[in-house]
Each structure stands twice: as C-alpha cells, then as structure tokens.
Amino acid sequence: MERLIKSGDGWRIGWNPNAAKYQGLVGTDDWAVELxxxxxxxxxxxxxxxxxxxxxxxxxxxxxxxxxxxxxxxxLWMEVEGYPQKYSLRFILNSGRCAEGKWPASAVPGLLQATRMLKVF
Incomplete structure (x- = not known):
C-alpha cells in the first residue's frame, strides 16, 4: 500500500504503512504533526x-x-466544542514528543469523513 494523504478545506490527514515510526499525519494547511x-x-x-x-x-x-x-x-486527549451540528476540534498528544492542534468547525466534517475512510483504501 502506498502513502495516502487526504485533504480538504482546513484539514489534512495521512497514512503511510511503510513508515518506520510515524505512520499517521494530521494537520491543517498551516501545520501538521506525525503520529x-x-x-x-x-x-x-x-x-x-x-x-x-x-x-x-x-x-x-x-x-x-x-x-x-x-x-x-x-x-491523546481530544475535545469538541460548539453546537451539536457545528463544532471545533482540539487535540493534545499525551506521550513522547507532545503536540497540540485545533481545527475550526468548518473543517471538522471533512476531517471526520476522512478518518472513517483512512485505512479502507
């Protein structure tokens, strides 16, 4: 399986099963962290x-x-905040290198849909 990066308005997520340590990636247009x-x-x-x-x-x-x-x-720790149909997302890595990130409510639906299909391909 090849490396896969999906992205949309204000989000991106990736999966690389061949990577030695960090197979995953999450981020926005402005930042990313390997997982x-x-x-x-x-x-x-x-x-x-x-x-x-x-x-x-x-x-x-x-x-x-x-x-x-x-x-x-x-x-990791995660929080959604806002209205049931429109909310932002924040996460904090609890272990190792420690990282933190946030997505606006406009980016969450696309990111959520991509997480459900990330390893399907």
Whole structure:
C-alpha cells in the first residue's frame, strides 16, 4: 500500500504503512504533526466517539446551546466544542514528543469523513 494523504478545506490527514515510526499525519494547511499507528488509531476512534456523542445530544439541547465534550486515551486527549451540528476540534498528544492542534468547525466534517475512510483504501 502506498502513502495516502487526504485533504480538504482546513484539514489534512495521512497514512503511510511503510513508515518506520510515524505512520499517521494530521494537520491543517498551516501545520501538521506525525503520529504513530497507535496514535492515529486513537485519533480516529476518539473523533468518531465524540461525533456520535454530539449527534446524540442534538435532541437534548436548545438550538443556541453550546457544549464541550472530551475523550481521552493513554496517548491523546481530544475535545469538541460548539453546537451539536457545528463544532471545533482540539487535540493534545499525551506521550513522547507532545503536540497540540485545533481545527475550526468548518473543517471538522471533512476531517471526520476522512478518518472513517483512512485505512479502507
């Protein structure tokens, strides 16, 4: 399998199964950080979990009500903040080299869709 980088408006994500240490990559147009296979797996899993939580909260919140939800693994911490249908995303690497990143609400839907298909190809 070849190296794969997907990108959209304000986001990019990559997977390179042949890389020695950092097989994954997440970022925006302005920054990127390489992730290990375990970190990219957790990133994709936690983002899906947060997206599902936000979807479930849609019925329970008033239209103008903002919310923040967090999810964490041993490797990284993630938070979504905003409205159930439009929220920003932030992450912090908990181990090793430590990194932090954020995507605006406009970038999250494309990034979320790409994480679901990252290793399908």
């Amino acid at each position: 290990t296979a375990a970190e990219i797996d957790d990133f994709c899993r936690l983002l899906a979990q947060l997206a599902d939580t936000m979807k479930q909260l849609t019925a329970e919140l008033m239209d103008e009500e903002k919310i923040a939800c967090e999810a964490e693994s041993d490797l």
